[in-house]
Structure formats: C-alpha cells, structure tokens
Amino acid sequence: MSDTPQAPSALESSLDGNTTVMGGTNSVSPMTAVGRAPRQRTSWRERFEITLLSGPAILVFLAFVIAPVVAAFYYGFYRWKGFGPPTDFIGLHNYKVILTDPEFHRAVLHNFEILALSLLIQGPLAILLALLLNRKMRGRSVIRVLVFVPWVVSEVIAGTGLGLMLPVNGAINALLTNMHIFGDVKIQWLGPHMALWTLMAILTWKYLGFAIILLMAGLQNIPEELYEAASIDGASYWQQQRRITLPLLGPTIRIWAFLSIIGALQLFDLPWIVWGEFNVDRDGISTMATYMAHYGPRTGLYGYGNAVAVVLFIISMIVAVLYQRLVLSRDVDGAVTDGRKKR
C-alpha cells in the first residue's frame, strides 16, 4: 500500500462520486468503466450476482432515504393536516411563509453560528489532542477510551445529565461556588446571554471524541520513516508536526470539517433536550431542525413540515456542494459537480 498523500481516500472520493477509491488494481474510475463496457460485456451470470448482492441494499436505500426526500418536495406544495391524501394545493405558499418567518431566520442564523464556531473551536483542539494521544506513552490507551466516552453516550443521556447540571441551582454553579470561583455569582448558563456558548461547550464536549478518532486514524497512515528522517535532519517535534503531520493530515481534516458542517446544519437533539422544545427560540439556539420538529407532524402541519424539510435539504446541499468544489477539490479532481473534467 503506498502512502502517497495524493491518493484520494475512500471517503473523499466517495464524496466526489468518484469511484477511484484506492490506487489498487481494482479502482476503475467511472469513465474508464463505461469505456470498457462494450469490450467486456457483463455476462448474465454476473448480472444475476450483481442484482442478488446489491439489490436489497439499493431497494432499502431507495425506499427509506430517496423516496422520503422526493415525497417531501411533493407534500411541500400542499396545505395538509395528514388525514387522507393531500388535496389542498397551495403552490409555493408554504415556502413563502418559511422564508419570511423571522423565527426561521433566527434558526438559520444559529445554525451557521454553530457551524463556524464548531470548526474554529473543535478543529484546533481535536488536532492537538489527536497528536497528544498519538504519542507512544504509558497510559495512552486508558486516556483514549476516556476521551471517547462523551461521543458514545447518547444525546438524550448527555442532554438529561447536562440539563440537570446547568440550571442556576445545578451542580456546575454549586461546584464553582464550592471552589470559590466567581464568588457567589450564579451564572445563567441556559439563559439567552450564555446559551450559545453553553451549547458550543456541550457540542465540543460531545463530538470532540469523534474528531479525534478520525484524526488518529489519519495519523496512523503517515509513515513513521518521514519523522525518523526529519529528526535525523534535526527537526524539532513541533517542526515535524507543522511540516509533516499537518499537510499529510489535510485530507482527513477536510473530511472531518465536512462531517462537522453537515452535523451543524442538521443539529437537533442537544438543544431540543437540554433546553426543551419551547425554550430553544427564546434562548437563541433554535436550529432549522428544531423549527422543523416544532412545526411538523407534532403540530399537525404536515405540508408545512415537509416544506421546512425541503428548505433544510436544499441549504445542506448547497453548502455540501460548495464545500466540495472549494475545499475537497484540492484533494481530488473531478467532483460530482464537474465530473467531466479529468485530471
């Protein structure tokens, strides 16, 4: 296996819809696959095997992922309470309401605030901690497991625990008072002034472990010889990290950033559980998804809820495609968006 940093990772190339997963003998880009097809016709037997093996996965995927998304576009054009088939066609009215609703505007703003802060806070922290945990030292495996604990604990459990710790009379303020930090001042962690920062702290706590896992997997792919060569040349530890690790870790960092961006746009559980359905907007941490859950089937506004889903879908897709073209295209040529351009 070559460790050439240029080799696109599976995840990246998949994000680009490019099938060149690894440099191995089997990686055939879609273009060459199509080009070869007439010469090497797929036999009926192979066709049968392909259908048998991939059919179930494709069926389930189409039925429960693709079909609902398509259906959302359809339902979004109706005023529909969920009884019987939708009949009250109202065109783009739902979308007009969504796009002019200040509550939705606030939700979108919060999503993007959370997105930017997640990248800025979690990125550097995760890189530092991944480097730290990647050093060969005693006790490393115990530390590793403990750092991942928040990521494994479910959002509901984390949310329930934190929801009990964070109120004015909760454990956090009690702890600060016991330690005589801030004197007797009780901080309103969940109030509108602090909510966004409290949420960021919670998200960092919850998802940093995942970033670290991903980065550590990336670190293992960097050949040891590079560091040995660099230290023979007299490079210090930090120089090595800056000149070798960071550039070679680039693709993994960019994948993490992509997943983090998508996660930030779809954020739902933690604000919903810690603050509750009716407080998220007041405290300034509502998101598109909490807006959708609040105004969707739970309130009987099925058509409207679907329209919100469509808006959420489109915003996510625009961001994903932009990210691919502007950032991931550095790693792999030929994104979904311009598949014709070959390197």
Add this chain to the structure above:
Amino acid sequence: MTTASLEAPRAKKNRSAQGGSKPKDPWGSPAVYFIALVVVALTVAPVAYIVLGGFRDNSQITVDPAGFPSPWRPETYAHILQSSSFWHQFLNSTIAALFTAVLVIALGLSASYVLARYKFRGRGLMFGLFAAGLMFPITVAITPLFILLNNLHLTNSLIGVILPQVAFGLPTTIIILVPFLQAIPEEIEEAAAVDGCSRLRFYFKMVLPLSLPGVLTTGILTFVASWNSYLLPLFVLSDTNSFTLPLGVQQFRGVHGSDTAAVLAFTSLSMIPALLFFTAFERRIVGGLQGAVKG
C-alpha cells in the same frame, strides 16, 4: 503498488499495538499527563455526575448539587433494576440495535462487494447514490419518513425504526467496507475460481472472514448509533410499549421529574451497554476507520 500488502501489515500493526508493545512504551512528560488529566476530567465529569448522582438521595442532591454520595444509596439503582418498564425498553433497544447492525452489515457488505469487485455499467452511479446519502442524515427526511411509515402501518413498531436506520446506515458502511474488499488480492479470487469456487461461494468463504475488521467497526458503530438514536424513535414510536431507552429516559424524566436521583439512576443504567460495547472495541474502530480516511 499491490493491494496484497494492505491487509497483512495493518492487521499486524494492530495486533502488536494491542498486545506486545504496551509494556515497552515510555512514560510521557508530566506536562502531557497534566493536559491529558484536565481533558479526561472534563470529558468524564458529566458522566460521573450521572452515575454518582444515582447513588445519592434527593435531599443530598438539593443540599449540595455537586457533592459526592454520602452515604451511598444503592436502593435507587436496585429499584430501577426491578422495574419492568426499564427492562422492556432495554429489550426494545437491544432488538432494534442488533437487527439494525446485522441488517446493515448483511446489505452493506454485499453491496460493497459488488462495488469493489465487479466491473459493470452503472457502478459509478451506484456509488454516487450511496455517497450522496452520506450528506443527508435522517434529520432531513424525518417528516416525510414518518408519513411513509405511517402509510405502511409501521409506526409504533420496531421495524419502523430498524428499516430506516438500516437505510441511513448504508452509506457509512459502504464507505468503510469498500476499501477493505478492494484490498483482497485478485490472486486469491483467481485461485479460488481455478479451484471451481463460484464468486458467490468465494464471497461467503473468503470475503466475509477477510473483511472482518471493517465489518466489526461498522457493526459496532451502527449498534451504538441505534442504541443512542432519538429523533427517529421520537417520531415513529408513540406507544410506551414500543419505547426504546432514549425515549424511556425522556419519559421517565417527565413523569418523575422531581425525583432527580431516580432520573439519574435510570439514565446511567441506560447508557451502560453502549459504553461497554464501545470500550471493548475502541481500538478496532480506529483501525477500521483507517481505510476510509486513507490519506
């Protein structure tokens, strides 16, 4: 560059990291341990609060919200371990997580095998289809998905949770598994063919065991994700008999809100399986993800 070399060195590296090299590792510098200690304290504190809180009684929690149990009161835990609703939800969560993980692996591995080892028209399209799914977690589709499940009469049934979870789990699974399958050297397959082994038999006899690290990784990730999932069950399950643990925790908190100790005990008991599962296999997950982030 041969694909043949991929599987062996990686497996070896993992094994040596797991067993042999541990005693040889040197001590790190005190500064590193100090940072690690602070980080670990921060990550573990909320979990410790939940677990320890379950051992306190409500008056202890009111008087000093941040204190340790004194005296320890295991009764709350015992009480919850005797409640049938906890075990019922525990069972529901286990069924949902097990079936989701097994189905994701069965469907995902087969599809990955096709993507990794067959050359056919539409392969790029198929890969693109699943890869697109990676961009859209279940949140986007939850409203129409609920309507679909309602039409299929699958609400209030674990099947209504399992099937969508399988579908939304497929993209990650396929992304992780395809590199593993591509790493199986062509020669093995050719040799098998010479010996009269059909490709399907080859799949069951060779592919399954050889891709085990990747299968384990995706299986564990799927199991934990299902065990923890909240949004989908929240929409799909409204009958308390079908509740999974996350919904149970929320409901318990709603009903016994003033009984903080009981809420904490219930919460901490419901997180244990996922935690144990993950801790046992943590190293394998890092190893299994390596193929996916090959840089």
